[in-house]
Amino acid sequence: MSAVLAIDELLASAPDAARVTAFLSGRKVPIVEGSIITFCWLGHADAVSLRHWIYGLESATALSRVSNTDLWYLKLDIPSYSRVEYKYTVHRGGASEWIEDPLNPNRARDPFGANSVLQAEGYEAPAWTRRDPSVREGLLEPHVFNSASLGQRNGTLYLPARFRRTRQYPLLVVHDGSDYLNYASMKVILDNLIHRLEIPDLIVAFTDSPDRLNEYANDPLHARFITEELAPDLATHFPLIDRPQARCLMGASFGAVAAFSTAVRYPDFWGRLLLQSGSFAFTDIGTRNRRGPLFDKVVAFVNGYREMPRAVSERVFMSCGVYESLIYENRSLLPLLSATGMEVRLVEARDGHNWENWRDRLREGLSWLFPGPLSFIYE
Amino acid sequence: MEQPSAVVLLGAQRFDPNLQAASESLHADGRIGLITAGWQERESEDEELVSHLGGNTINLRLHERGEQIFAGDPELRAAHRERQDLLRHTQDFYRIRLEHLREAERIIAQRTAPSGIHIEEGRTSVEAIRELDIRHLANCARLHVAFELRWGLGKRPSVLRHRAEIAEAVGGCSVIAIAGGHVASLINRLALFGIGSLVGGKVVLAWSGGAMAVSDRVVLFHDDPPQGPGVSEVLDAGLGLVPGVVLLPHPEQRLQLNDRQRVHRLVNRFLPARCLALPARSHLTFRDGKFSSIEGVLELRLDGENVPFRSAS
Incomplete structure (x- = not known):
């Protein structure tokens, strides 16, 4: 690595449009030079700023223009192994727009774009996380469930590639299931991890909610739907292992609250929990968290649990990005859960509150909660 | 119990097999009884294996026979499930204790203290793990004995018929070949059909998980599993045809042999047994209490090194 940053070399070279073109030609952008990242944007604008979701840094940081050119740049010190999602805000003629970086082909999709x-x-x-053509694919099939608690619910079921009715399987229920499938590659990951023997063959129920901010915030009807209706119905139709150790609830953000609060309402039924970037807002004084009224029910639930913590499951895997504000809540929850006698693991990553962060933690989480036959198989 | 005339042990066969050469070197003039129960439902998919072994084989179908017994004997099936559930819990709780002992060992080793105390405490840490391993094996044995006493497999008609058929088939064989696969499943079926009592005077040819299953103690190991640092764990007793060794196939994928601390801990834990890694194409023969025809086998040493296994004792 050169001691002088590429952008500094350019700045020292009396840059003009031709030099900028040469500078960008064939260069991977943003420019990564050790921990120094140089963001670049090329175009006409009155001002350009970087929008990112790293908690602790200014969320909008202005890029500087290289004199006599249309190149804008910003240097940031970002630790190794980080993964940061961002956009640019481009200001022109009194208007602003958020755009993806046209110089960077790496994209992450989510429900908002x-x-x-x-x-x-x-x-x-x-x-x-990538599709491997040599791996046998499991089957996804639509699943419609008429819930007495919540009405008709559409979901998707995953059956492993070697599914046999004569075998018995653990059950994994996923909140925000469509998003996990669409934005966290979960079908591919299940196929791959099963193929690698890192997790056992599983049956997975991907569920969705049309009103997740309410239903996922410690709603008794949701917990009843998942535990008293969906799980028994699946057990009727599929050969499921009837043990808490073989039942797992998972979710991210509010979905993690849904998973955990359901387990709290039905202790010892869900023996495994996978909670990603859980929105476990709480207060140490008062009842209103800084995050606003959407979190009021969550705060009431988490405060209640903090007052009377108890073991509700056997193993709890938590993950959270260190660039999200929720790292505080998740770190706070870890000793509380551990003290109850539950086995708890919190994995932190240099990432934010997004689906690819949750995707990247699935291998460690699933294989810890459901170790596959890898340690048993010696061909 | 009569011992086999020889036990030939091989490493993994999947990508770089030496089974055919090993089989030919036996100059066996009889049939080969084949055990592929570790492959579970794929037990019968043995065409390639049969061709490696020269064609004159009979698959004993231990997995399938087990399924038939459980399908026709619901009482035994329920009891078997219950016993397996107890074994699973026993293994889980053993693993929890083991991980905590390892953690205690790590923390104590990091503390600043006079070296004399460190040496003594290090010894205590290892002894605690050895005692736990021994107790775990004893717990497993107790469950097996209780199951046998309660259900009398040797007298139960549903099992007897299959045992008789297997004994007859094995009687016409000079070699019993035991493939790897799911080692827990394999030792389960070997025990269910009393295979240990049928191999006397015959050559046993076992590879990978099959080799583990014929030793006296099956140790599960993987230094780099996806869920975090791996701690080797004792699973259960094997057939005990090759005593005094811990057999470790797939070292290329499963062991960090350049990590001397890990190797030292593994070797020290299982002393006086010797830890033998069986890479692909490795080979050794155990006959009359001695090892011979050793090729490619690595012995892990107390100093953390690994060397070609040469000892014939």
Whole structure:
């Protein structure tokens, strides 16, 4: 790595349009030079700023223009192994628009669209998140369930590639299931991890909610739907292992609250929990968290649990990005859960509150909660 | 119990097999009884294996026979499930204790203290793990004995018929070949059909998980599993045809042999047994209490090194 940053060399060279073209030609952008990241944007604008979701840094940071050119740049010190989603805000003629980085092909999709992705030094998307043509694919099939608690619910069921009715399987219920499938590659990951023997063959119920902010915030009807209706119905139709150790609830953000609060309402039924970037807002004084009224029910639930913590499951895997504000709540929850006698693991990552962060933690989480036959198989 | 005339042990066969050469070197003039129960439902998919072994084989179908017994004997099936559930819990709780002992060992080793105390405490840490391993094996044995006493497999008609058929088939074989696969499943079926009592005077040819299953103690191991640092764990007793060794196939994928601390801990834990890694194409024969025809086998040493296994004792 050169001691002088590429952008500084350019700045020292009396840059003009031709030099900028040469500078960008064939260069991967943002420019990663050790921990120094140089963001670049090329075009006419009155001002350009970087929008990112790293908690602790200014969420909008202005880029500087290289004199006599249309190149805008910003240098940031970002640790190795980081993964940062971002956009640019481009200001022109009194108007502003958020755009993805046209110089960077890396994108992450989510329910709101897409973001550009900075992959800092050392980060690359894990191989097990990509489709492997040699891996036998499991089956996804639509699943309609008429819930007495919540009305008709549409979901998707995953059956492993070697599904046999004569075998018995663990059950994994996923909140925000469509998003996990669409934005966290979960079908591919299940196929890959099963193929690698890192998790056992599983039956997975991907569920969705049309009103997740209410239903996922410690709603008794939701917990009843999942535990008293969906799980028994699946057990009627599929060969499921009837033990808490073989039942797992998972979710991210509010979905993690839904998973945990359901387990709290039905202790010892869900023996495994996978909670990603859980929105476990709480207060140490008063009842209103800084996050606003949407979180009021969550705060009441988490405060109640903090007052009377108890073991409700056997193993709890938590993950959270260190660039999200929820790292505080998740770190706070770890000793509380551990003290109850539950086995708890919190994995932190240099990432934010997004689906690819949750995707990248699935291997460690699922294989810890449901170790596959890898340690048993010696061909 | 009569011992086999020889036990030939091989490493993994999947990508770089030496089974055919090993089989030919036996100059066996009889049939080969084949055990592929570790492959579970794929037990019968043995065409390639049969061709490696020269064609004159009979698959004993231990997995399938087990399924038939449980399908026709619901009482035994329920009891078997219950016993397996107890074994699973026993393994889980053993693993929890083991991980905590390992953690205690790590923390104590990091503390600043006079070296004399460190040496003594290090010894205590290892002894605690050894005692736990021994107790775990004893707990497993107790469950097996209780199950046998309660259900009398040797007298139960549903099992007897299959045992008789297997004994007859094995009687016409000079070699029993035991493939790897799911080692827990394999030792389960070997025990269910009393295979240990049928191999006397015959050559046993076992590879990978099959080799583990014929030793006296099956140790599960993987230094780099996806869920975090791996701690080797004792699973259960094997057939005990090759005593005094811990057999470790797939070292290329499963062991960090360049991590001397890990190797030292593994070797020290299982002393006086010797830890033998069986890479692909490795080979050794155990006959009359001695090892011979050793090729490619690595012995892990107390100093953390690994060396070609040469000892014939």
